[in-house]
Amino acid sequence: MSTLSTLRLFCSQVLAILGKDIRYELRSKQTWLGMGLFALLVFVIFNFAFDLRVENRAAVAPGALWVAFVFASLLGLGRTIAAEREGGSLDRLLLCPVDRRAIYLAKLLGNLLFIGIVELVALPIFAALFSVPLFSGELFPIVLLGTLGVAIIGTLFSAMTAATRARELLLPLLVFPLIVPVVIAAVRATGALMITAPDEPPWLGLLAAFDVIFLSLALLTFSYVIEE
Amino acid sequence: MAVINKTGAPLQEAAAPVRRPSLPLASLLLGALAFAGMMISIWAIFLYAPTDAIEGLSQRIFYFHVPVAWLAMLSFVIVALGGAIYLWREDERWDWLALAAAEAGAIFTTLTLVTGSLWGRATWGTWWTWDARLTTSLILWFLYIAYLMLRSYLGKTSTSARAGAVLAILGVIDVPIIYESVNWWRTLHPAAEIGTPGALPPAVVLVLMLSLISFTLFYCVLLIQLYQLVRLQHLTSRLRARLQVVD
Numbered sequence: 001m002s003t004l005s006t007l008r009l010f011c012s013q014v015l016a017i018l019g020k021d022i023r024y025e026l027r028s029k030q031t032w033l034g035m036g037l038f039a040l041l042v043f044v045i046f047n048f049a050f051d052l053r054v055e056n057r058a059a060v061a062p063g064a065l066w067v068a069f070v071f072a073s074l075l076g077l078g079r080t081i082a083a084e085r086e087g088g089s090l091d092r093l094l095l096c097p098v099d100r101r102a103i104y105l106a107k108l109l110g111n112l113l114f115i116g117i118v119e120l121v122a123l124p125i126f127a128a129l130f131s132v133p134l135f136s137g138e139l140f141p142i143v144l145l146g147t148l149g150v151a152i153i154g155t156l157f158s159a160m161t162a163a164t165r166a167r168e169l170l171l172p173l174l175v176f177p178l179i180v181p182v183v184i185a186a187v188r189a190t191g192a193l194m195i196t197a198p199d200e201p202p203w204l205g206l207l208a209a210f211d212v213i214f215l216s217l218a219l220l221t222f223s224y225v226i227e228e
Numbered sequence: 229m230a231v232i233n234k235t236g237a238p239l240q241e242a243a244a245p246v247r248r249p250s251l252p253l254a255s256l257l258l259g260a261l262a263f264a265g266m267m268i269s270i271w272a273i274f275l276y277a278p279t280d281a282i283e284g285l286s287q288r289i290f291y292f293h294v295p296v297a298w299l300a301m302l303s304f305v306i307v308a309l310g311g312a313i314y315l316w317r318e319d320e321r322w323d324w325l326a327l328a329a330a331e332a333g334a335i336f337t338t339l340t341l342v343t344g345s346l347w348g349r350a351t352w353g354t355w356w357t358w359d360a361r362l363t364t365s366l367i368l369w370f371l372y373i374a375y376l377m378l379r380s381y382l383g384k385t386s387t388s389a390r391a392g393a394v395l396a397i398l399g400v401i402d403v404p405i406i407y408e409s410v411n412w413w414r415t416l417h418p419a420a421e422i423g424t425p426g427a428l429p430p431a432v433v434l435v436l437m438l439s440l441i442s443f444t445l446f447y448c449v450l451l452i453q454l455y456q457l458v459r460l461q462h463l464t465s466r467l468r469a470r471l472q473v474v475d
Binding site: 160177 | 315374381382387393394401406408
């Protein structure tokens with residue numbers, strides 16, 4: 001088989017699994033509604049915890065935004081493989097003559113899509129609640145790349161923790177230490193939109209570099225994690 | 229008795245491929261060497277090494293802190309290498325080595341954080357700062373704990389071994405990235421003073437080298453013991469599983 005037709009087959013496999021997941025989510029509506037409400041609640045809690053005012057807003061707002069995004073993402077990420085396992089469909093998915101990387105990419109794109117929708121709804125609410133001038137076009141690449149970094153690691157590890165009894169406990173313990181660079185870069189890049197500081201490293205470029213490194217590692221190792 | 233007959237037969241059968249332990253001469257020799265080295269190091273650290281003119285007595289923590297930190301990092305590399313070779317060769321002995329190194333590494337990382345904190349309190353006047361090395365050590369500690377928790381939740385299975393290997397490989401590549409990104413964020417740790425000539429008096433370098441070698445020997449002894457322990461745990465659980473099948 002030529003390279004092009006292999007690639008076409010791979011893409012159709014990814015799209016088929018992604019389409020299945022989107023249909024499942026649209027019918028059940030469990031994950032993304034829960035994630036969205038959770039993100040809003042984190043904003044409310046942050047408002048009381050830090051008493052956001054004009055003086056400290058620029059320092060605290062990017063952090064509050066990303067804590068809400070990362071926590072909400074993990075809620076959805078934990079369901080990725082666990083939902084398949086509970087429904088008994090994981091074995092059938094693995095029995096399909098499908099490249100393991102196609103399964104991983106489909107799950108990753110699905111997670112990115114649902115987290116992205118939640119963030120799109122949460123961002124204007126955040127901007128309105130805290131009256132921060134954050135809802136600008138420059139924020140979109142930062143949010144996209146930051147979310148991608150969290151989703152890459154989270155999707156990989158959700159496959160590991162799905163087999164355990166304590167997956168809700170274990171997933172954050174595995175994911176949080178590894179996504180530290182992504183969180184630092186995303187928070188700094190978001191902060192730079194509010195106050196321009198001199199001598200800042202190119203955070204957006206670093207964020208993209210971290211994503212590329214993590215994605216290649218995840219694609220290399222996913223088949224070891226998912227096999228029974 | 230019937231019970232003994234029932235359980236006795238499979239035990240012998242399963243025990244046959246396991247080598248009878250001979251006297252662990254190499255291990256004993258290494259242990260003796262490590263013990264002697266540690267005794268000489270402790271004498272050298274407290275009595276031979278000169279007292280630092282500025283930092284005073286608390287500078288002697290440095291002779292414990294540096295070897296312990298080096299072994300904490302070495303250990304994580306061993307965990308990742310063991311995991312990678314396990315994924316490649318599918319020989320479970322490499323996984324036992326990785327698990328043993330993770331247990332040793334968790335202890336040494338804890339010691340790194342404790343000795344570093346004590347030194348920081350005496351010298352900087354604070355237990356903790358969010359500088360690159362401190363933050364990276366803390367993340368390393370979290371990774372060790374996450375690794376051990378993941379392994380214990382998944383049990384003694386090949387799923388557990390593969391998941392651990394993937395976590396360690398991701399971790400070993402991520403740790404330098406974490407170090408650099410925190411560095412870009414902010415930093416305060418004293419830079420390494422070994423390379424530049426004349427920065428440290430020769431007596432200090434001598435004691436540091438002695439202490440590095442002794443701690444590394446001690447680590448080797450510990451790693452061998454932990455490896456044997458992990459190996460025996462896996463063999464025992466396998467025997468137990470066979471007994472239940474027979475019952």
